[in-house]
Amino acid sequence: MVTATAPGKVILVGEHAVVYGRPAIAAPVWQVVATATVAPAPPGAGCTIIASDLGQVLQLAAAGEDEPLAVVARLALARLGVSSDPDWRIELRSEIPIASGMGSGAALSTALVRALFTQLGEPVTPAVVSELVYASERFYHGTPSGIDNTVVAYGQPIWFVKGQPPEPFTPAAPILLAIADTGIRSPTVLTVSAVRAGWQRDRQRYEAIFDAIGAVAYAARRALEQGDAPALGALFNENQVLLKSIGVSCDAIERLVAAARAAGALGVKLSGAGGGGNIIALVEDTTAAAVQAALLAAGAHRVIITPISA
Ligand code: MEV
Secondary structure (H helix, E strand, C coil), X not given: CEEEEEEEEEEEECCCHHHHCCCEEEEEEEEEEEEEEEEECCCCCCCEEEEHHHCEEEECCCCCCXXXXXXXXXXXHHHCCCCCCCCEEEEEEECCCCCCCCCHHHHHHHHHHHHHHHHCCCCCCHHHHHHHHXXXXXXXXXXXXXXXXXXXXXXXXXXXXXXXXXEECCCCCCEEEEEEECCCCCCHHHHHHHHHHHHHHCHHHHHHHHHHHHHHHHHHHHHHHHCCHHHHHHXXXXXXXXXXXXXXXXXXXXXXHHHHHHCCCCEEEEECCCCCXXXXXXXXXCCHHHHHHHHHXXXXXXXXXXXXXX
């Protein structure tokens, strides 16, 4: 029996604009992981994928081309040179909230790909994992930039520009985040397509906002490289205003953002697709507990305090 894991993720700055070619920074969150376990099944049973958190049981040979986990499993097996239907029972579990901006889809697929390679004793690079997982991301994102599969497969902070190799990224000093869940599930594919519809209606306005988000990403990179947390916090706030202006914030997000700021966070923004999901608050050792308490009092379903480092 083999087991493989993959982390959740946050987008520090640059979501949505990254779909339109601007840079973004993302980081893994190892406090919440997806796990894939491969165990032998009776001869002739074929390959079954059981994703209990999604309420799915897939018989690989019969699963349709619209099943992301089956698509990624088939691609991985083809890459491994397996043409038959192996007698395996694959169990997928995830602690990462679904449709909440933390990369649950990418993490499940990444754990699955890693487990398949491990089962066959084949080493696999993060680049290959990321490439295979990207194929499943279009089901979750519509027009994915590739940032989620990349950060989850590499498992380290990255500077990401669509179509370019990711740059693993080392903050000068660890930063501390409070990640708070609005409890509202918001499928990425819906917000990404709503932004696309807005962009099609008014390209000039959206391109200008994406440029401004891109500038925030460059400035955030400098702040991270210089260990300048107050500057990074201000950039989180600026990014949130820009995200709100393209319609991907919501009342629940704004409520948590306001609560975290009032409790002393250096900066707060939604993270991922928005429309619900998670917010990230940049905190310090001295403010983390107060911000966590304020977020819970304001209705957060869960708050994770996590350092982000190399
Ligand atoms: C989702 O984590 C990030 C988005 O920018 C979508 C994408 O980049 O594919 C909203």
